[in-house]
Amino acid sequence: IAGITQAPTSQILAAGRRMTLRCTQDMRHNAMYWYRQDLGLGLRLIHYSNTAGTTGKGEVPDGYSVSRANTDDFPLTLASAVPSQTSVYFCASSSGSGTGYTFGSGTRLTVV
Amino acid sequence: AQSVTQLGSHVSVSEGALVLLRCNYSSSVPPYLFWYVQYPNQGLQLLLKYTTGATLVKGINGFEAEFKKSETSFHLTKPSAHMSDAAEYFCAVRGNNAGNMLTFGGGTRLMVKP
Numbered sequence: 001i002a003g004i005t006q007a008p009t010s011q012i013l014a015a016g017r018r019m020t021l022r023c024t025q026d027m028r029h030n031a032m033y034w035y036r037q038d039l040g041l042g043l044r045l046i047h048y049s050n051t052a053g054t055t056g057k058g059e060v061p062d063g064y065s066v067s068r069a070n071t072d073d074f075p076l077t078l079a080s081a082v083p084s085q086t087s088v089y090f091c092a093s094s095s096g097s098g099t100g101y102t103f104g105s106g107t108r109l110t111v112v
Numbered sequence: 113a114q115s116v117t118q119l120g121s122h123v124s125v126s127e128g129a130l131v132l133l134r135c136n137y138s139s140s141v142p143p144y145l146f147w148y149v150q151y152p153n154q155g156l157q158l159l160l161k162y163t164t165g166a167t168l169v170k171g172i173n174g175f176e177a178e179f180k181k182s183e184t185s186f187h188l189t190k191p192s193a194h195m196s197d198a199a200e201y202f203c204a205v206r207g208n209n210a211g212n213m214l215t216f217g218g219g220t221r222l223m224v225k226p
Contacts, residue, residue: 004155033213040121042202042218043156058213090155098163100146100204101214103155 002027004104006091012110013081021076021107023091031094032074033101034058034066036087043090049074081111114139114205118217126225131175131190133220135203138184145186146204146214147177156202162186173197198224 007022025032030051035043035058045058049068063085065077074093078085088108092101119134137143144163148156160171167179173196177188186203203217 035216040218043216045213045215048213092156098144098161100144100148100158100161100206101156103148103157105155106153 004091004093004102006089006104006107008107009105010108010110012112013078015082015111016080019078019081019109021078021089021091021109023074023076023104024072025074025091025093025102026072027093027095027102028071029093029095029102030071032068033092033094034064034074034076035090035092036060037090037106038087046076046089081109083111085109086111114143114215116203116205116215116217118201118203118220120220121218122221122223124223124225125193127195128192131188131193131197131222133188133201133203133222135177135186135188135217136184137186137203137205139205144206145177145179146206147171147175147186147188148202148204148216149173150200150202150219152199159188159201193222193224195224195226198222 004025033048034046044060047066049055052071090106091104094101115138117136146161147159150156162179170176175190200221202219204214206214
């Protein structure tokens with residue numbers, strides 16, 4: 001089934017540790033996104049990539065980095081995790097501005 | 113710049129009653145508008161969208177929404193709520209020019225009482 005795969009589904013991480021959240025899509029969408037979801041705040045954009053080889057900063061990029069080496073993969077890295085990065089992280093992709101986004105099932109991250 | 117306001121973080125209705133979830137947006141360019149639904153421990157699923165053309169759009173599961181430019185609104189409705197409609201609903205706006213991202217509202221949790 002075409003879509004987005006995120007891994008892991010959940011993780012408990014010690015503060016200060018490095019963590020990479022994985023995101024892979026098989027729809028050949030050009031654009032990919034990382035959002036975090038926090039209660040009462042909706043979804044906030046962390047980073048995005050309009051096409052392979054390019055990335056950009058969203059609303060809340062601090063403490064996160066991304067890379068886009070190819071069309072299918074868009075990993076999100078926390079270099080040194082802090083408790084405020086406890087959240088549910090969603091990866092999404094899009095083929096064009098009128099089509100909306102396709103979302104992955106999310107990664108629930110707890111930083112302790 | 114664009115933003116979305118969803119009035120009411122929680123809405124409770126009885127089964128069979130009308131569902132009305134409110135969404136107002138601001139956008140500096142003609143908007144594309146979306147409603148997503150999120151069931152517990154799942155990702156977001158597209159309910160419906162407005163891009164151009166007919167301002168009343170129909171989506172999955174009996175939901176519909178009407179784009180009202182004069183009111184900058186895109187409220188979501190369903191004539192008769194089912195227990196299975198209990199979920200979180202997100203309104204989102206996207207400018208129709210290249211590079212514009214989806215901006216989401218804070219979400220509305222719909223509860224359906226038997």
